[in-house]
Amino acid sequence: MSLQTLLTKAVKQAVKTVYNADLETVEFQATRKEFAGDITVVVFPMLRVVKGNPVQIGEAIGDFLVQNVEEVKAFNVVKGFLNVEIVDAYYLNVFNILKADKNFGVLQPKTKDHAVMVEYSSPNTNKPLHLGHIRNNLLGYSVAEIIKASGKTVYKTQIINDRGIHICKSMLAWQRYGKGETPKSTGLKGDKLVGNYYVKFDQEYKKEIAVLIAEGKTEDEAKKEAPILLEAQQMLQKWEAGDKKVVALWESMNQWVYKGFDVTYKNLGVDFDKLYYESQTYLLGKEFVNEGLRTNVFYKKEDGSVWCDLTEDGLDEKIVLRSDGTAVYMTQDIGTAIQRAKDFPNVGGMVYAVGNEQDYHFQVLFLILKKLGFDWAKNLFHLSYGMVDLPSGKMKSREGTVVDADDLIADMTSTAQDISEELGKLDGYSDEEKSELYKTIGLGALKYYILKVDPKKRILFDPKESIDF
Missing domain, CATH: 3.30.1360.70 (Arginyl tRNA synthetase N-terminal domain)
Known part of the structure; x- marks a missing residue:
């Protein structure tokens, strides 16, 4: 009833x-x-x-x-x-009834014509997952499960941003200052170790900017001419050219990060059916940029960079290939979307769970794919959500002002333990049962705190208040 x-x-x-x-x-x-x-x-x-x-x-x-x-x-x-x-x-009784009903949520038979792909997480391999990633993962995973409950086949996926200048920044900083340390030698999760060097790069970059400004350069000139940035750009070019030493370092540091990510995903309770890597899909994107040049979807400027003119569609001009031939995010996203359509021809739509700072990016991406002639592009949807801020302002990974996902999960578990022990309601439970219950309560509180807010709204996240049960 x-x-x-x-x-x-x-x-x-x-x-x-x-x-x-x-x-x-x-x-x-x-x-x-x-x-x-x-x-x-x-x-x-x-x-x-x-x-x-x-x-x-x-x-x-x-x-x-x-x-x-x-x-x-x-x-x-x-x-x-x-x-x-x-x-x-009353609610507990309802949930138990639903749990016992094996057909609950299955509103129609799953067929190959009802497949949907949901992309979420999509981290960079130069830093650990943080609070923003937690909101992204919880929203994406929840939407995937809701669509699945409606009877559709769902493929949960992510694109791992494992190449680009930001990745080279961590690599270069490790080369300069790492002294050969590894996750094993430091006892740190691999993603945290690599993230430390991303922060280190930014610190050294700012020092070099200050020196150049003192020598008479303007701030804009100093930012472009800082030696450490120029060296990172050269490293990216070497990587795209297949330099063996650079590629070997890239592979090693990325593996450190992947192992760290896996631990965080397991603790958060999310998973994926298919992984894509920017280092692979950007090549397909470059192929279709060349194809678009032949069909006049794109045009080349005098400096050799390739662009798409979307002004007649009410947007702007968008670069899809730099003058030095290296790819940008748009190149990779074009390639990833096309590769997914090839891998899963039964997918009728794709949902991208990405923050609203990328609203314009996805407008451009979807329009370019339509111009390239892909009919499925009309079924792409951007699940845009508000960013997560701290009382001190916007989180910045390069400056180390982030709320680490692992630390937050651990804090919520610890708080659940403190409160449970204070209330004294777990007498008679074994230590193993208590430990598992602390994790369940803590993670449940975190998920509720994040998911109770309308996705379109920004969240002002106070770590201290968030673990106040």
Whole structure:
């Protein structure tokens, strides 16, 4: 029996008992967030058959419900609205019933014509996962599970951004300052170790900028001419040219990061069906850039860079290949989308869970794919969500001002343990059972804290408040 059906019967009985009147219908609405309650009974329509003050009528019905309906634990009346609080046992019973129903959520048979691909996480291999990635993963994974419950086949995927100038920055900093240290020699997770060198690069880069400015360069000139940046750019060119030493270092450091990511994903409770790597898909993207040049979708400037003119579509010009021949993010995303369509021809649509800072990027990507002649491009969707800020401002990985995902998960687990021990409700549980329960409660609290916010809204995240249960 649904909650509304249960309460409709009870409210009608209350009115019959207290006022000897018959209600034809009972009107409900969602309880406003500023008031306690799970569901609200609207009293005003009852005045047609019950004469009196709406507040007094609401209180009389509320008293009847508390005394006679075991599912109702409390109530409050605000003007003509009776806000009803339901006991936790009711919801637990409903969940147990649904859990026992093997067909729950399967609204239609899964067929090859109903496949959807959902992309989320999509990290860079120059830093560990952080709070922003947690929101991304939880949103993407949840949407994938919801689509799956509707009866569609779902493929959960990510594109691992494992190449580019930002990756070379970590590599170069490790070459200069790492003294050969490894995750094994330091005891650090590989993603954290590599992330430390991304921060180190930024520190040294700023020092060199300051020196150049002191020598008379403008800030813009100093940023472009800093030796450490020029060396990182040269490293990227060597990587794309297949330099054996650079590629070997890249492979080694990326493996450190992948092992670190796997630990975080397992702790967070998310998984993937298929992984894509930018280092592979960008090549396909470059192929289609050349194809687009032949069909006039793209054009080449005097410096050799390749662009797409989208001004007639209300957008701007977009670079798809640098003058030195190296790829940009757009090149890779073009290649990734095309490769996925080749790998999964039964996919009817793709969902990209990516922050709203990339809204314009996806407008451009989807339009370019349509111009390249791919009919499936009309079924691409950007699940745009608000960024996560700290009280001190926007998180910046290169400056080390981020909330580390592993640390946050550990903090939530630790807080669950502290509160559980303080309440003393786990007496009789084994240490192993307690440990597992702490993780379950802590992770559940974290997921609720993140997912309760409308995806379109930014989150101001205070680490201390987030673990206040």
